[in-house]
Amino acid sequence: MSDFTESAAIDRILRRAEVCQLIGLSRSSLYLMMEEGRFPRPIRLGRRAVGWKARAVDEWINQREIACRTNGS
Numbered sequence: 001m002s003d004f005t006e007s008a009a010i011d012r013i014l015r016r017a018e019v020c021q022l023i024g025l026s027r028s029s030l031y032l033m034m035e036e037g038r039f040p041r042p043i044r045l046g047r048r049a050v051g052w053k054a055r056a057v058d059e060w061i062n063q064r065e066i067a068c069r070t071n072g073s
Contacts, residue, residue, distance in 0.1 A: 013051035022057060
């Protein structure tokens, strides 16, 4: 994979349904965690559309994995 393709794949924008599927949580849990500062906020794509950078979601997932290993959970 070229550097451009890898970068594009990492920086792609994920819509809410895909984010919920990736993290395994509901829409309400997602928005509650954002409100509490425990999940990255989306970027505005249009008047009624938002999305999350794939890189930010991947980093959040990786942090959760590290926390689970550290806490033994």
